[in-house]
Amino acid sequence: MTDSSHQPHRILYCRCAYANTVPQGVKDDVLQRLSESGLPFEAVSDLCEMSASRDPRLKQIAEGGRVKIAACYPRAVKWLFHAAGQPLPEEGVDVVNMRELSAEDVAAQLLDRNTESTPSSHPVNHAE
Amino acid sequence: MLSNENSPVQVILYEGKGASPLAAEIRLAVLSQLLDKGFAVALAKEGGRQIPTPPLKGNQRLLVLGDFVGDAPSLEDAAGQASIETVTVTGLAADEVLGLVEQFREGQPMNEPGKWKPWFPVIDYDRCTNCMQCLSFCLFDVYGVDEDNKIQVQNNDNCKTNCPACSRVCPEVAIMFPKYSGGPINGDKVNTQDLEREKMKVDISSLLGGDIYASLRNRSEQAKSRFSKERSPDKALSERKKCLTKLQQAGMIPAEVLENLPSPEEIQRRAAAAAAKADAALKAQTSAN
Structure with missing residues (x-):
């Protein structure tokens, strides 16, 4: 396995399109900020739906190196991947909670290239 | 209920070499509309590191959309298992791009927002x-x-x-x-x-x-x-x-x-x-x- 600690993190955005539990204004604003950031990113319609269908893309996300995931509660995201048989690695994964944070804070954490874990983001391996 | 169906179409919005960036408002509208319809989208940029596309299964198709300079390039799956298509979206509105993707899907079943809710413990x-x-x-x-x-x-x-x-x-x-x-x-x-x-x-x-x-x-x-x-x-x-x-x-x-x-x-x-x-x-x- 290659050392990915010096690679830039990837960005994954979850739209939560199947139930709209993430506030619409927050997810719209975050998507706009990502879209205008000039950075590449991947957006999925709904991580819950992917977990339910054991979507093989979850494996790619879990095994693809450092990643920041804009979604919902870190505890939920961690175990959604596990439920699909594709557990997230212990290191290099940050989940930024769009159900609790402002769009500005979410985008700041996603787009900050220099931080792995900021005080208000949640490495999935940390107890809450 | 189709909860065990994977999305049959994967979409890449390509803004790398050989393509011009989409206008900001079009890009955002395309992203929003595709996601709200249940499609996943990767935004690929020049020199950017993107999440690698998983191996495509036989029933999955990859659609690469971009404002290509000249003709859209032809791409093939090296394994020969899946269909990859590149389409120029120059001048298209977001709903027209969504129509293209739906056309590419060819009615294959997928879980659709509003029709099914991923509810499970x-x-x-x-x-x-x-x-x-x-x-x-x-x-x-x-x-x-x-x-x-x-x-x-x-x-x-x-x-x-x-x-x-x-x-x-x-x-x-x-x-x-x-x-x-x-x-x-x-x-x-x-x-x-x-x-x-x-x-x-x-x-x-x-x-x-x-x-x-x-x-x-x-x-x-x-x-x-x-x-x-x-x-x-x-x-x-x-x-x-x-x-x-x-x-x-x-x-x-x-x-x-x-x-x-x-x-x-x-x-x-x-x-x-x-x-x-x-x-x-x-x-x-x-x-x-």
Whole structure:
């Protein structure tokens, strides 16, 4: 396995399109900020739906190196991947909670290239 | 219900070498509309590192959209298994791009937002003690055990949408429904103080035996903390009743679910079967240890 600690993190955005539990204004604003950031990113319609269908893309996300995931509660995201048989690695994964944070804070954490874990983001391996 | 279907189309918005960036408002509108229709989209940029595309299966197709300079390039799957198409979207509005993607999908089945809700329990194994209460409680065979007799969600399609009753009877708050509105069932942090104050083991047999609706009428005073409100046995029973009644009234109940509708005898039978399953798993665990 290659050392990915010096690679830039990837960005994954979850739209939560199947139930709209993430506030619409927050997810719209975050998507706009990502879209205008000039950075590449991947957006999925709904991580819950992917977990339910054991979507093989979850494996790619879990095994693809450092990643920041804009979604919902870190505890939920961690175990959604596990439920699909594709557990997230212990290191290099940050989940930024769009159900609790402002769009500005979410985008700041996603787009900050220099931080792995900021005080208000949640490495999935940390107890809450 | 198509919860085991993977999306048949993957979309890449390509803004790398050989293509011009889309206008900001078009890019955002395309992203929003595709995501809201259930498609995944990767935005690829010049020199950017993107999440690698997974191996495409035979029934999956990759659509690369871009404002290409000149003709859109031709791409092939090196393994020869999947269809990859590149399309120039120069001058197209977002809804026209969505139409292209839908056309590319060719009516293949996929879960669509608004028509299906991914509602199923997600177990937090950092908290789960493998006590089997969830297995005992659920009448719909959602839960089972693996080869090591560890509890797992085996049939998430059996779960009744918007019913989080099993999470309310979990003594360790280990069961989440990420689409639920309130915490800690939605995955929010578990309030340790609440957990200690309200520690409560639900007597499953009392929930399932006899006239369960009588117990609803005789409900005891609810504790006032969020935790106890979210985890009371009365509320769990109420939700079970609501689920069953809703199914009963819907008139479109599959035969296997119809069998489970709440005559007290049927509930007791199902409950006994679930309890036996849980008991067997617990005994197997004990003997293994």
